[in-house]
Amino acid sequence: MNAPIFDNSYTALPPRMFAQVAPEGSTDPQLIALNLDLADRLGLDGDWLAGPEGLAMLSGNALPRGAASIAQAYAGHQFGHLSPQLGDGRAVMIGEIVAPDGARFDLQLKGAGRTPFSRQGDGKSWLGPVLREYLDSEFMAAAGVPTTRALAAIATGDMVYRETILPGAVMTRVASSHVRVGTFEYFGVRGDIEALRALTDHIIARHYPDAADVSELLEQVVGAQAGLVAQWMAxxxxxxxMNTDNMAISGETIDYGPAAFMDGYHPDTKFSSIDLHGRYAWAEQPHVAVWNLAQFASCLIPLMGADQDKAIERATRAVHGFPDLYQAAWKKRFCAKLGLPASDAAVGLVNRLLDLMAKERADFTIVFAGLSDGTARDAFIDTGAFDLWRDDWRSSGPDPEIMARANPLRIPRNHRIEQAIQAAVGGDYRPFHRLDAALRHPFEMREEWADLSKPPLEAERVTRTFCGT
Structure with a gap:
């Protein structure tokens, strides 16, 4: 059995980009879940991870040789307001590994204790956010969405104090990197051009090696985010x-704190308890992405040459390219949900269906999945209006195979996640493991998981989600 071999690149950057910090460790660590498929993808020894040395690493009790053990510095616009210093307040990156195919990944312990960036917090995580992020991120990976991943979930044996006393946990998060828009903002607001240049070179080498210069880096990041948000929407x-500190430069989904998937469809749907005015509602996400990218572009302008007017022009042009890129990605994703090639006519059908769904708050997942087997009609009260739409759609010749690949049968529904969390708090992890197994096969019809596809009953509805900090 072999320990991970670390090959750390971030710690070769200027030391003001991070703080050396050790995880606080766990009193009585117990393995809740170990993602062996992901371990294999990373080239990690599953037997070692499941053994005492692996458990010590995953719980923060002991780190193997070569571990970096750092907290990254970053800033961020939170709900539009700049916080010049945030940083990893409850996460410790223990190092980078290179997978068998040459891809590089960070290993980070979330909930590992205080860091210099904790800002009055305890740096811990309770069990609920760990299980929620594990389920959400692994579903996203199974659905083909770029995302951070969950390698392990560990019960720490310690209690965490929030509104009440709750069991603590640590999640090992895997990401192609943890550099965010907010990382660039941290140095941008300080006028630290040297650090911005080092960070930019690092990101180009790690994620966008085809970018010939800073302008092309910006263009490629804009394209990655446009495609990502279109996948979210679909x-x-x-x-x-969607604060700037929660937008990864890599184009991966990161930070699933109050994340949720819609049951009944409406474009204004939001869940986050702290999003009082719907800034980050479903329909607002592409607009926020543009806003975040504009903050990123502002950080890069000093690196785009001596002529700042031309630099601003190039940066503006790159950010203004988002809508067309997003619309093309959106068209492709949503037309596929109807089994149709991307076209203006197909988009018209999509919009008509969404309008019908919004009027009745018809279940988003059930309607699209039900187009394949004819059950979508059951989600509507006004079946006559749906029938008219369905006749027009069928005359367009939808391809069932395209639909089957675009429309999951199961999503991480809020009420199922909450049920799994509540059972786990009571010591029963069976609902979590069952849900995890089902969400890893979201497009596969399996009778034993049929109940997990159903929307919540009125008494089961979860209308608010929380950051967990």
């Missing part, structure tokens, strides 16, 4: 807290 996913 799944009814609402990130919930």
């Amino acid at each position: 799944l009814g996913f609402i990130h919930g807290v």
Whole structure:
């Protein structure tokens, strides 16, 4: 059995980009879940991870040779207001590994204790947010959405104090990197051009090696985010807290705090308890993405040459390219949900269906999945209006195979996640493991998971989600 071999690149950057910090460790660590498929993808020894040395690493009790053990510095616009210093307040990156195919990944312990960026917090996580992020992120990976991943969930044996006393947990998060828009803002607001240049070179080498210069880096990041948000929209996913510190430069979904998936469809749907005015509602996500990218572009302008007017022009042009890129990605994703090639006519059908769904708050997932087997009609009260739409859609010749790949049968429904969390708080992890197994096969019809596809009963509805901090 072999320990991970670390190959750390971030710690080769200027030391003001991070703080050396050790995880606080766990009193009585117990393995809740170990993602062996992901371990294999990373080239990690599953037997070692499941053994005492692996448990010590995953719980923060002991780190193998070569571990970096740092908290990254970053800033961020939170609900539009700049916080010049945030940083990893409850996460410790223990190092980077290189997978067998040459891809590089960070290993980070979330809930590992205080860091210099904790800002009055305890740096801990209770069990609920760990299980929620584990389920959400692994579903997203199974659905083909770029995302951070969950390698392990560990019960720490310690209690965490929030509104009440709750069991503590640590999640091992895997990401192609943890650099965010807010990371660039941290140095941008300080006028630290040297750090911005080092960070930009690092990101180009790690994620965008085809970018010939800073302008091309910006263009490629804009394209990655446009495609990502279109995928979110096509799944009814609402990130919930799209602050600039929660937008990864890699184009991966990161930070699933108050994230949720819609049941009944309406474009204004939001869940986050702290999003009082719907800034991050489902329909607002592409607009917020543009806003965030504009903050990123502002950080890069000093690196775009001596002529700042031309630099501003190039940066503006790149950010203004988002709508067309997003619309093309959106068209492709939503037309596929109807089994149709992307076209203006197909978009018209999509919009007509969404309008019908919004009027009755018809279940987003059930309607699209039900187009394949004819059950979508059951989600509507005004079946006559749906029948008219369905006749026009069928005359367009939808392809069932395209639909089957675009429309999951199961999503991480809020009420199912909450049921799994409540059972786990009581010591029963069976609902969590069952839900995890089902969400790893979201497009596969399996009778034993049929109940997990159903929307919540009125008494089961979850209308608010929380950051967990």
